[in-house]
Amino acid sequence: MHTIEIQTQAFSDQKPGTSGLRKKVKTFQLEHYLENFIQAIFNTLGDCSNQTLALGGDGRYFNREAIQIILKMAAANGIPRIIVGQGGILSTPAASVLIRKCKLDGGIILSASHNPGGPEDDFGVKFNIANGGPAPEKFTEQIFSHASVIKAYKIMDSDDIDIDTIGEYALQDMIVEVVDSVADYADLMEQLFDFDRIKALFESGMFTMAFDAMHAVTGPYAKEILERRLGAEPDTVMNGVPLVDFGGHHPDPNLAHAKQLVEKMNSASAPDLGAASDGDGDRNMILGPGIFITPSDSLAVIAANAHLLPGYASGLSGVARSMPTSMAVDKVAERLGIECYETPTGWKFFGNLLDAGRITMCGEESFGTGSDHAREKDGLWAVLFWLNLVAAKQKSVETIMHEHWQLYGRNYYCRYDYEAVDKTAAEQLVQDLRDQSAQLAGASYGDYRIMTCDDFRYSDPIDNSVSEHQGIRILFSNGARIILRLSGTGTVGATLRIYFERYESDSERLDRDADEILQPLIEIAKQITQLEKKLDRDQPSVIT
Ligand code: G16
Secondary structure, three states: OEEEEEEOOOOOOOOOEOOEEEEEHHHHOOOOHHHHHHHHHHHHHOOHHHOEEEEEEOOOOOHHHHHHHHHHHHHHOOOOEEEEEEEEEOOHHHHHHHHHHOOOOEEEEEOOOOOOOOOOOEEEEEEEEOOOOEOOHHHHHHHHHHHHHOOEEEEEEOOOOOOOOOEEEEEOOEEEEEEOOOHHHHHHHHHHOOHHHHHHHHHOOOOOEEEEOOOOOHHHHHHHHHHHHOOOOOOOEEOOOOOOOHHHOOOOOOOOOOHHHHHHHOOOOOOOEEEEEOOOOOEEEEEEOOEEEOHHHHHHHHHHHHHHOHHHOOOOOEEEEEOOOOOHHHHHHHHHOOEEEEEOOOHHHHHHHHHOOOOOEEEEOOOEEEEOOOOOOOHHHHHHHHHHHHHHHOOOHHHHHHHHHHHHOEEEEEEEEEEEEOHHHHHHHHHHHHHHHHHHOOOEEOOEEEEEEEEOOEEOOOOOOEEOOOOEEEEEOOOOEEEEEEOOOOOOOEEEEEEEEEEEOOHHHOOOOHHHHHHHHHHHHHHHHOHHHHHOOOOOOEEO
8 A cells, every 4th residue: 555646637627616516427537537626625725634524425426436536545645534424425414514523624525416416417526614614715716726737646556445334444544434424413403403392293193294305315314313313204205215326317306306296295195394305415495285485485484483493592693695595584684683694606605604603594595595503505404494393383384484474575586597508608698788787777677677787796794705796686676686697506508597586565465476476577587688599598497
C-alpha cells in the first residue's frame, strides 16, 4: 500500500452549480474526471492533515465506486479521519447532522439530488463545510480555480475498504469509521418533535399516512422513524428500497414525478397525509386527500405554527426564503414581528443567517424546507413537522391549510420549467429581458401594471458578499410577480424556470383554481419574453 501521484489534465467544465458539480455518470467515469474534482476540493482545503470529514451519498449508480476512489485519495492527501455512512449511504440532511454532531471539518456528499440515476443518467459531488451546510460561493469558486489548472492528483494504491460493516478501518495513516447511516439523524428528530403525540395519533386508528421514498435514500430513514419508532403501519413507506437507478424513475417529489402517491392521494381511499422525498432526502412534498400543499405555503404554515412543537416552543428568531419562493412566509413574519430575509436560490445562502442566529427556519419553492437543526434542507423533517402539527391541532391537512389562508390570505403560485432547451438561446432570452427592463417599468397588460423589472442582487448581511444576476424579477403594482432564471442544477442544455405568483386576500376567492388565477401572468410572460419562438417550445416540460 503506497501513495502514487497521477499526472492529469484539467477539464474546463468543473464549475459547481447551485448545489455542487452535477454531470452525467459517463462524464464522471471519464479517466481522471472524478479524481480531478476531488483533488481540487483537497487543494482548496489546503493542509489536509487536520481535516476530519464525512463521506456518503444517496446510493445512486456509481456511489460505491466513487466512495472507494475518494477514500484512497483522502488517505493519500493526509486526511486523518473520515466517517462513512454504512454502505456509502448518507442522506444529505443526515450528512449535515453528522458533520455538526461530530464537529467535523466538512463532508463530501455524492448526489445529483432529484435528477435520475443509472449508467445513462446523473451523478454529483458537493462539499459541505464545518457548519454542515453547502460550501459558500467563495469556496466553490476556489474549487473551480484549482480544478482549472490541476496537473496531478494523489491516490493510494490499495485494496477497497469494507464500507458495509460498522467499525473502524485503517487506510495507511487514515482511520475510516463506518457508522450507522440512520441512527444519529433519527435521534435528533426524536428531540425536535413530540414522538409520543404522533405515536398516539397512529395508535388511535383514525389516522393513516403514505410516504413515498421513490426508491431513493430516505427509504431506510422513513422505515426506522415512521414505522419503527412512531408505530405507523408497516406499509406506510412506499418504494422504500433504495435502488441505484431509483427504479427507472425521476426521484423528484412533485406532482409530475410522484405519480403513484398523487394518484393514491386523489383516490377515494386516500390516507390522511401523503408525503414524498427525493433522491438524497432533502426535498419534500406534502399532500392531504385531494389537496397539494405548495412548498411555499408549507414553509408559511410551518413558520406560523412552529411554537406548537417542542423543538421550536420558544419561537422563531427570523425566517428566510429564496427570492422566487412565494411571499406567503413574509405575511407570517410580519404578524410574528420577526425578520424575513430574501436570498438567492441555493441552500448555501441560508447558512450565514442560520449560523448568526438571525433565522430559525427557511425554505424554497423547490420543495425544500428546513431549520437550524441542520444546514441542509430536510425532507423527513418537514414531513415530521406536518405529522406533529396534525397531531397537535387534531385537524386535517386541508383544514390547517384553509385556516391559514383565511388568516393570512393566499399566495397563488406555480412554476413552469422549460428543460433541456438550447443554452445559447436561453441565455440570450434572459439577456434580452435584462436589456428590456428599463422599458418594461410602467407597461400595462390588461389589469396588470409593471412596477419594476430588475435583476436580483443579494448582499449577504453577515459577510457582505455580493451575488449578482440571481434572477429577473417582474414586479406588478398589485403585488403579483413573474420571476425568470436559469437553473443551476441541470445537466443537459439549459433549463429556464418561470415562477408566477399572485396574492389574494378576499376570503371569497381563496379556493379558486391556481391555473385560472395565474393564467393572465403566464400569458404576459410569454408575450414579454417571446419564449415560445426563442426556445422553440410551446409547452413547459414540467409544471409544479
Ligand atoms: C438544489 C439547491 C436548492 C435549489 C435547487 C434548485 O436543490 O440545494 O437550493 O433551490 O437546487 O436549483 P435550480 O433552480 O438552480 O435548479 P437540490 O435538491 O437539487 O440539491
